[in-house]
Amino acid sequence: MRWFETPSFDFIRGQKIAYLFSGTMIVISIVAIFGLGLNYGIDFRGGKEFVFEFDQPVDVVELRAELTEPLGTGNAPEIKLFGSDREILLRTDAEGEIDVVRETIMSTFAQLYPDATVTVEKTDLVGPRFAEDLRQGALYSIIFALAVVFIYIFIRFKGWYFSAGAIAALAHDVLIVLGVFTLMAEFAPFDMSIDQTIIAAFLTIVGYSLNDTVVVFDRIRENSIIYKTMAFKDMVNKSLNDTLSRTVITSVTTLFVVTVLFIFGGEVLKGFAFALVLGVILGTYSSLFVASSLVLELQKRAMKAKAKS
Template sequence: MELFRYKKPIDFMGASRKFGIVSLILVLLSWGLIFTKGFNYGIDFAGGTLIQLKYEGEAPLKKIREAMAKSEAFKDATVTYFGSKNEVVIRTKTSSKSVGKDVGDEVRQMLKDTGKFVVRRVDMVGPKIGNELKEKGLMAMVLAILGILIYVSVRFEWRFALASVLALVHDVSIAMGAIILFNVEVNLDILAALLTLLGYSLNDTIIVFDRIREGLQKIKDPDLAGIINESITRTLSRTVLTSLTTFFVVLSLFLFGGEIIYGFSFTMLVGIIVGTYSSIFIASPLLMWLGFDVKAFRAKQAEKLKREKEKEKMRAMYEQGTI
């Protein structure tokens, strides 16, 4: 299905410098937020206790907070609505080390005068486990990026690999900046979204790179910018259709999925937009900025093709018994 019909290639590379400057500013601002404000770590990484309650009627937040303030273990707890006004989530830094008995029973006793409710969920994570999850999550992202670097280097060429990895760093950096800016709680769902974003963005970039590599062999234009423009223009319909389909699915999750998957869907929304943008305006121009040589590439491909033909000729001669 073709969304766009074109008589000549769109000049994407003509605007690449402007988009590059915008991206650089966004990445620097994102890292500035990371080092100054930092992440709002959830229970999974910071450790603590999360208790979800469901009341028969509207949950009395004021009474719950007053009751929590009387307890030494829960005096710093935060109480917020969870999806609807009859469900609340209580978050506290208290972990299993500081609570000697069943947390659910303690909460029932503490809040017995606030109305009828049931304890839907109690999650407890110690500080040590939280730090382990944080370290393993970071290691998973680093290993994923290294694996991608090796894979693209083997499949394409080192400049393609470096360009794709830099584009991934760009995407993840801006996504993390948005997470901090909108104060989204960072937990295992966010980590899963960031790892999913790596795969989604790489898939988009690889498809564009495949078409560029094909263009290097078929398009007569010796100018790399012209080849990239024509290659991206040819994949534009596919890119827009894929991105819009994924975007609308994730948007539905964001709007109607509720509080539980809010962080995941928010991160994916940002990632889809940034990942699609970076495949065109960041990864592709990086090939030019890294000094990719069209003539050298074509000479290398011609030499490779020549060696393959010689091997086929030798194999044919061997099979015919002429060697």
């Protein structure tokens, strides 16, 4: 880490490149979210969800085609491999008792694979009204968290541009992760649906990214007292360099932990861990290139407006 003992990187110079990269990623994410739609899990969509394990490889295309008629929904059930070619995740909005639906599915499996042994690993049932309430609750929790962060930053640093920069960076991280989940939902080898676990990951990302951002803002405030004659742009850049060692060490160690969780945590935790991996990377990037750059830009505009008045 000697490379980070006395760093002198010009982060502000990369401001335009960072804006271009972030802007592109945000546009792609928004188009994906509104174009493809969020891939809600059973928690937020309602219906029935099963995880089955076979003792031999299965063909999900064949299963999807054969189960459409027995389930009687008019729509093919959502089926994807769940970690291996012997495990599947099946979602359906078929009507009827969950035990009856499960037996219908098992009967179809027995016809297609008469020699196979099938184990039911997981069964979930969520009503549509409850799913709607959960969706609203999840949305409100994220909005409330961002609102509290805005007020906290505003009071602590006594500048609206600090609050705006922090909120923009947090929204940037969550939106891009959400876009990645939407784009990868159809072909990912593990479940990437948006459920309560992923909402918990989003709130964790908000906390992690905020922690990094506050450390940088604290150093900016300290340097503004020590170096009163220094230009605000140079002060921001110096503050980023002063905290770089801490930022890198924290990010690398956290990334190592969540990567281990992703690899060895099992199929149920893969979506959660993957969201955290993306969140740590984006949180570090946004603290260095998004939040501080926005603070600099907004402070410059605030000073110009104040001068004109």
